[in-house]
Amino acid sequence: MHVQDSHWSSASAVAPGGATSTSAAAGGARGDAARSAPLRVDAQRNLEHVLRAAREVFGELGYGAPMEDVARRARVGVGTVYRRFPSKDVLVRRIAEEETARLTDQARAALGQEDEPWSALSRFLRTSVASGAGRLLPPQVLRVGVAEDGDDGAGAAGGAAVGDPRVPQQRIQPGTGELRLVSEGTAETGAPAGPVGSAADSGTGSATGSVAVGDGAAALLEVVGRLVERARTAGELRPDVSVSDVLLVIATAAPSLPDPAQQAAASARLLDILLEGLRSRPV
Numbered sequence: 433m434h435v436q437d438s439h440w441s442s443a444s445a446v447a448p449g450g451a452t453s454t455s456a457a458a459g460g461a462r463g464d465a466a467r468s469a470p471l472r473v474d475a476q477r478n479l480e481h482v483l484r485a486a487r488e489v490f491g492e493l494g495y496g497a498p499m500e501d502v503a504r505r506a507r508v509g510v511g512t513v514y515r516r517f518p519s520k521d522v523l524v525r526r527i528a529e530e531e532t533a534r535l536t537d538q539a540r541a542a543l544g545q546e547d548e549p550w551s552a553l554s555r556f557l558r559t560s561v562a563s564g565a566g567r568l569l570p571p572q573v574l575r576v577g578v579a580e581d582g583d584d585g586a587g588a589a590g591g592a593a594v595g596d597p598r599v600p601q602q603r604i605q606p607g608t609g610e611l612r613l614v615s616e617g618t619a620e621t622g623a624p625a626g627p628v629g630s631a632a633d634s635g636t637g638s639a640t641g642s643v644a645v646g647d648g649a650a651a652l653l654e655v656v657g658r659l660v661e662r663a664r665t666a667g668e669l670r671p672d673v674s675v676s677d678v679l680l681v682i683a684t685a686a687p688s689l690p691d692p693a694q695q696a697a698a699s700a701r702l703l704d705i706l707l708e709g710l711r712s713r714p715v
Contacts, residue, residue, distance in 0.1 A: 481506040482513050486527050491567045492688045495524050531568040532648045535560050535682070539655040550668035553659045554707055557681060561703050562696070566682030573649045574683055670712050681706045 485505035489497045499520055503510040517523035538559045546552035560566055656675050663669035685703045689695035 478506070478508055478512055479516055481508060482516060482523075483527070483530075486523055487531070487564075487568060490524070490527060491564055495528075495571075499523070527568055528570045529648055531565040532570070532573070532652050534563065534565045535569070536648065536652045536655055538563070538565075539652065539659060543655065543659060549659075549662040549666040550711070553663045553669065553678070556656075556659055557678070557685075557707065558703060560682045561685045561699055564686045566679070566684075567686055567688070569679065569683060570649065573652070574679060668712055670710060673710050677710070681710070 482502065486502045489501045489505050493501065499513055500510050502523070503513045506513070513523070517526070539556050542552045542556035542559065546555050653675060656678055660669065660673065660675050660678055664671060664673070681703070685706055686699050687695060687702070689698060
């Protein structure tokens, strides 16, 4: 037999058990795929845990809460969080965009399913407060223009400090009480801002006042504006109530309490009181 006849190609080399290396390689590839599938499932599960933890932590402590708190709540290493979100700003933007979109969907559902204007507005408020999404709106969306003619814009309503991360930034807009979109951060003070009613940890993390107000926020304002206008035109909403006021109700009527049942009861009671204040009454 010629020497070359005794040389098997590497592709047809016999593996143990009679299988060629081609079959062995295919089997190995299938094994690798099977091993990698659980890893992909684990990665997706970790992402869901991180997002859920971020909503909880930012809802309770504000957008100034450190990434370590998010990782601790998600029960993953902080490195896992940073692998999915290279910076805190990326995570904050993801949460803010998702919660803004959720509120927009809730407002559209109320518009489409309720014919009576007041029922549509109150349904939206109850649904959004119950979901807790209002606590996670970007601070820029919650900036409130205060109708105060003659003021040069340097003050803030109610004596609230402009840089206080626990309240929405308040900027005086003479002659209007309507919410105004602001695409820049808290340039006046450089202080980070957190969700309404939150105690943001301004010493850790990035200045979350830089969360951009984009098309999602514009869509939210548009649909909430339609709810407000319908109820106002029907004479069921006080004429001085603005879109700003409605968003503030959403943001403040969902207190963060350790006991879920107590939180639900407190939110429902507070919302009942706020709805009474919004509703127009016959003179």
